[in-house]
Amino acid sequence: MALYQQLQADVKQAMLARDEIARDTLRMLVAAVKKQELEQGKVITDELVMTILSASAKTRAESIAQFTAAGRMDLVAKEQAELGVVRRDRRAHRRTRHLLQEGCGHADEGGHGEAQGRDRRQAGAEARGRAARLMGGVRVQVARGVR
Secondary structure (H helix, E strand, O other), X not given: OHHHHHHHHHHHHHHHOOOHHHHHHHXXXXXXXXXXXXXXXXXXXXXXXXXXXXHHHHHHHHHHHHHHXXXXXXXXXXXXXXXXXXXXXXXXXXXXXXXXXXXXXXXXOOOOOHHHHHHHHHHHHHHHHXXXXXXXXXXXXXXXXXX
């Protein structure tokens, strides 16, 4: 549920930064996750959030192609801005998930002793620290409106 909570935090950051495009796009993503939970009875997991982010990016890319073919450049610009928010958020979540998985191996797997368990716990703490710093940077970018 960590990625879902991060999405909600990103919405708050976009609201504080008065970034309407990011705020509205992130709200749509949060609503899509909530809809899956309520209507489909699915449990909110990181995989579900990543699936919704990927589907949203794909949908927006298809919309851009359709609007371009129809000559609706105003809608193309809007969809491109939203796609930028989705892609930025998806990349940040993917990096965070990778960093957390990298450092959260099973301690003492195979009976290799206390030293290895300590090393893995330290690696996990370091990975969580890197992920927190990374997500802090994304929040700053959202707050500044960087795309």
